[in-house]
Amino acid sequence: EVQLVESGGGLVQPGGSLRLSCVASGFTFSNYWMHWVRQVPGEGLVWVSRIKSDGSRTNYADFVKGRFTISRDNAKNTLYLQMNSLRGDDTAFYYCATLRGTGDLDYWGQGILVTVSS
Amino acid sequence: QPVLTQPPSASGTPGQRVTVSCSGSSSNIGTNDVYWYRQLPGTAPKLLIYRNNERPSGVPDRLSGSKSGTSASLAISGLRSEDEADYFCLVWDDSLSGYVFGTGTKVTAL
Numbered sequence: 001e002v003q004l005v006e007s008g009g010g011l012v013q014p015g016g017s018l019r020l021s022c023v024a025s026g027f028t029f030s031n032y033w034m035h036w037v038r039q040v041p042g043e044g045l046v047w048v049s050r051i052k053s054d055g056s057r058t059n060y061a062d063f064v065k066g067r068f069t070i071s072r073d074n075a076k077n078t079l080y081l082q083m084n085s086l087r088g089d090d091t092a093f094y095y096c097a098t099l100r101g102t103g104d105l106d107y108w109g110q111g112i113l114v115t116v117s118s
Numbered sequence: 119q120p121v122l123t124q125p126p127s128a129s130g131t132p133g134q135r136v137t138v139s140c141s142g143s144s145s146n147i148g149t150n151d152v153y154w155y156r157q158l159p160g161t162a163p164k165l166l167i168y169r170n171n172e173r174p175s176g177v178p179d180r181l182s183g184s185k186s187g188t189s190a191s192l193a194i195s196g197l198r199s200e201d202e203a204d205y206f207c208l209v210w211d212d213s214l215s216g217y218v219f220g221t222g223t224k225v226t227a228l
Contacts, residue, residue, distance in 0.1 A: 035217070045155070045163060045206050047217035059216050100168040101153055101210060101217065108162035 002026035002107045004096050009112035016086050016116070022079040022096030022109055030054070030074040033102035036081050038092040039111070048094070049081065050102065086116045121146065122207055122220035129226040130197045138192045138223045140207035146218060152190040153208040154183055163206065167192060199227045 008020040022034070036048040049060045049070040058070050069082040079096050093111040100106040123141045130136040140152065152170050155163035165174055167183035170190065180195040190209075194201050207220035 037219075044204075044222040045157070045208075045219040047208070047219060050217070061216050062214065095162060097162075099153070099208070099217070100165055100174075101151065101208065106165040106168070106174070111162060 002105070004098075004107055004109035006094065006096055006109045006112035009094065009114045011115045011117065012086055013118050014087060014116055017082070017084045018086065018114060020081040020083065020094055020096075020112060020114070022081075024077045024079065024096075027098075027105060027107075029072075029077040031103070032098045032105060034070075034072060034079045035097045035099050035102070036070060036079075037095045037097055037108075038090075039095070040092045046092075050099075051079070083114070086114075088116050090114065091116045120221050121211060121214070121218045122209060124205075124207060124220040124223045126221070127224045127226065129228050131228050132197055132199065134197050136194045136197050136201075136225060138194075138205050138207075138225065140190045140192075140209075140220045142188050142190075142209060142218075144188060145213040146188075146209040146211040147185065147190055148188040149212055150210045152183065152185050154192045155206045155208065157204045157206065166205075194225065197225075197227050201225055202227050 003025045006022045012018050035050045038046050051058045051070045067085045071080045095108050095111045097108040098105045154167035157163040170185040171183045182193045184191050205223045211218045
């Protein structure tokens with residue numbers, strides 16, 4: 001059974017940092033691009049970033065460029081999102097996912113809430 | 119100005135056919151494949167359509183996708199109460215070098 005389990009969310013002050021993790025199981029993690037998608041409660045889905053299977057390529061949405069860094073550790077089957085200079089509008093549920101657009105699997109984690117507030 | 123525009127809502131009576139549109143541009147829908155997701159409240163999105171019109175196993179054939187030019191559509195035939203959900207399109211945008219979700223459509227069975 002494929003599972004993606006996010007952790008590391010919580011409350012952080014504006015300007016602060018947080019690192020999200022996503023542990024994958026049930027598939028060959030090292031073969032797949034991985035993505036982060038976020039969603040403000042009650043609003044739409046927003047793609048944040050992706051990383052190639054071997055970590056050699058990354059892409060980011062404009063609104064996180066220079067602030068967020070996606071990375072992975074294939075030995076630990078783990079995806080990361082380092083979030084710096086956090087702002088109030090970064091408050092959202094963050095999902096890790098394999099997307100059908102970059103492979104033959106489409107699975108999502110349960111999501112983790114990040115709240116940026118003083 | 120959103121990159122991919124969807125109507126905020128769509129509705130129909132049970133058994134009717136409902137369509138959800140996704141309007142983009144030459145740098146996204148005009149060039150790349152469209153994916154459709156359904157999201158129920160409090161849950162992660164579920165893939166319904168990939169590569170414009172392909173259905174993953176387990177998705178009923180009363181759901182179908184199409185694409186023409188810079189627009190795409192998801193059609194739900196034989197609308198059921200369990201189809202009530204939010205629907206999102208997803209496409210890669212060559213100009214942005216990133217994926218973009220549509221604005222989302224809430225489907226209601228009247």
